[in-house]
Amino acid sequence: MKNTTLVTMTTSDSVPSRRQTWQKDAVLHALGTSQGFVSAQQLHRQLTQHGSAIGLATVYRTLNSLVADGLADSLVGREGESLFRDCSKDHHHHLICNGCGVAVEIEAKQAEAWASKVAKDHGFTDVSHTIDIFGLCKQCTK
Amino acid sequence: MKNTTLVTMTTSDSVPSRRQTWQKDAVLHALGTSQGFVSAQQLHRQLTQHGSAIGLATVYRTLNSLVADGLADSLVGREGESLFRDCSKDHHHHLICNGCGVAVEIEAKQAEAWASKVAKDHGFTDVSHTIDIFGLCKQCTK
DNA sequence: GTCTTATTGATATCCATTATCAGTAAGGCT
DNA sequence: AGCCTTACTGATAATGGATATCAATAAGAC
Numbered sequence: 001m002k003n004t005t006l007v008t009m010t011t012s013d014s015v016p017s018r019r020q021t022w023q024k025d026a027v028l029h030a031l032g033t034s035q036g037f038v039s040a041q042q043l044h045r046q047l048t049q050h051g052s053a054i055g056l057a058t059v060y061r062t063l064n065s066l067v068a069d070g071l072a073d074s075l076v077g078r079e080g081e082s083l084f085r086d087c088s089k090d091h092h093h094h095l096i097c098n099g100c101g102v103a104v105e106i107e108a109k110q111a112e113a114w115a116s117k118v119a120k121d122h123g124f125t126d127v128s129h130t131i132d133i134f135g136l137c138k139q140c141t142k
Numbered sequence: 143m144k145n146t147t148l149v150t151m152t153t154s155d156s157v158p159s160r161r162q163t164w165q166k167d168a169v170l171h172a173l174g175t176s177q178g179f180v181s182a183q184q185l186h187r188q189l190t191q192h193g194s195a196i197g198l199a200t201v202y203r204t205l206n207s208l209v210a211d212g213l214a215d216s217l218v219g220r221e222g223e224s225l226f227r228d229c230s231k232d233h234h235h236h237l238i239c240n241g242c243g244v245a246v247e248i249e250a251k252q253a254e255a256w257a258s259k260v261a262k263d264h265g266f267t268d269v270s271h272t273i274d275i276f277g278l279c280k281q282c283t284k
Numbered sequence: 285g286t287c288t289t290a291t292t293g294a295t296a297t298c299c300a301t302t303a304t305c306a307g308t309a310a311g312g313c314t
Numbered sequence: 315a316g317c318c319t320t321a322c323t324g325a326t327a328a329t330g331g332a333t334a335t336c337a338a339t340a341a342g343a344c
Contacts, residue, residue, distance in 0.1 A: 019290055019341045041331075055293035060332065076272075080222045080300085081331060095264055106260050111253045115275050118248050122237055124277035131273050133257050135266035161310050161321055183300075197324035202301065222331085223300060 023054050027062040028086070031072060036103035037083035037096065075132055095133045099140025106133070165196050169204040170228070173214060178245035179225035179238065217274055237275045241282025248275070 030043050038046075044059040063084050066072035073087035078098065085103065093111070095104040111131050119127040172185050180188075186201045205226050208214035215229035220240060227245070235253070237246040253273050261269040 017290080017342080021291065021341075023292070039331085053293090057294080057333080058292055061291085076218045076222060079331095080218055080224065082222070095261060095266060097266070098268075104264055108256075110256050111273070114250075114252050115273075119237060119275050119277050122246055123280035123283075124237060124239070124275070125283045126240075127275060127277035129273075129275045131253070131257075131271075133261050133266070133269060133271045135261050135269035138265035141265075141267045158321065159311085163310075163322065165323070181300085195324090199302080199325085200323055203323085221300095 023058050024062050026052050026054055027059055028066065028071070031063075031066070031084060031086040034085070036100075037075065037077070037085045037094070039077070039081050039083055041081075043084070075130070078134070093131045093133075095135070097137035097140055098134055099136050102137055165200050166204050168194050168196055169201055170208065170213070173205075173208070173226060173228040176227070178243045179217065179219070179227045179236070181219070181223050181225055183223075185226070217272070220276065235273045235275075237277070239279035239282055240276055241278050244279055 026047055027043065030047055031038070034043070034046075040056075040060050040063055043063070044054065044056045047054050047059070063072060063074075063082075067074045067084070071087075073085045074082050075094070077083045093106055093108040095106050096102070108131055112129070115129040115131065116127060119129075168189055169185065172189055173180070176185070176188075182198075182202050182205055185205070186196065186198050189196050189201070205214060205216075205224075209216045209226070213228075215227045216224055217236070219225045219238075235248050235250040237248050238244070250273055254271070257271045257273065258269060261271075
């Protein structure tokens with residue numbers, strides 16, 4: 001039971017200036033070329049297979065910071081692992097194929113509105129939601 | 143795990159008759175008395191603290207079979223752990239407090255309808271969805 | 285160039301969950 | 315009741331994703 005309400009004081013003056021590294025570029029680029037959602041492990045495998053000598057820990061770190069900075073989107077897959085995707089655009093949701101992993105972006109305004117209304121109605125704050133649809137795409141259904 | 147030689151199952155159907163054990167009852171009962179969603183670990187802790195000498199593996203096994211049988215509901219929490227809840231009723235969704243863990247049951251007909259429509263429109267089959275809202279409840283907001 | 289320190293990466297570690305497997309006991313049978 | 319099959323249990327090992335550690339490296343400021 002974790003209750004650490006940690007607020008990571010990234011405020012004001014103590015902001016460490018980010019440094020640009022080829023590793024970060026590599027992760028971002030690899031993310032960008034991926035079709036659907038990918039796990040950190042997959043990404044790392046892909047990178048190393050392409051010759052990159054990036055470390056696994058760095059991939060995790062980079063992905064997390066990307067998500068924190070809103071440059072990537074993440075969701076929890078079937079087995080509980082985190083999946084990532086390039087997504088500097090606005091917030092949206094996905095229709096994901098359990099077979100091939102393809103992810104279709106879907107408009108969820110309706111659902112979003114509903115979600116935030118429900119939360120508000122119950123006096124909840126700091127609201128986030130998880131709205132994703134899983135299934136088998138037309139190809140994989142065969 | 144290959145059982146090459148001892149398949150022989152002459153029994154009409156391969157459905158192994160379930161046996162009733164105090165362990166299963168204990169898990170089910172503990173689930174029933176829990177307020178919101180609980181993790182397998184929490185449940186096990188609760189049970190052992192109450193004198194029960196049930197094994198952790200059994201708790202996991204039982205919970206999984208409960209979910210498989212539709213007697214329990216499960217979802218993936220913030221840290222990626224599985225959370226369970228007594229829920230033989232029909233499918234529904236939850237508004238979950240990240241602070242205290244309280245789970246409010248919510249009507250999601252709207253969202254569900256939307257989800258299945260979107261999936262169908264894209265030719266997806268075997269569809270399931272993940273619709274949950276997280277936030278801080280009124281109490282924990284303070 | 286020199287210095288500071290953010291960042292990296294190999295590895296140890298953590299933690300939830302599952303697999304193993306010998307021992308136990310539920311429940312059918314006689 | 316006793317027997318027998320085997321579903322079930324539980325201590326523990328193993329798995330696997332993700333994070334922590336920490337010395338070494340290199341980005342960016344001077």
